[in-house]
Amino acid sequence: MTKVKAIELAAFFAEFEQKMIKKNRFKIAHFSNKQMIKCCHVYLEMKGVKA
Structure with missing residues (x-):
């Protein structure tokens, strides 16, 4: 996975999480948050940052 793809996926899951929260689908929102x-x-x- 490239850096750009990882950021794009993270942004997608963040937006999807917010949509699911608005629709009161909290289990799906929680899954999106974890993703x-x-x-x-x-x-x-990939950037070399250590947690």
Whole structure:
């Protein structure tokens, strides 16, 4: 996964999470949140940032 792709996926999951919260679909929103965090983690690993 490239850095750009990781950021694009994180942004997509963040937007999707907000849409699901508005529709009161909290389990799907929580899943999207976890996926967003995973993509951000991949991006940071690729940049060489240590957590």
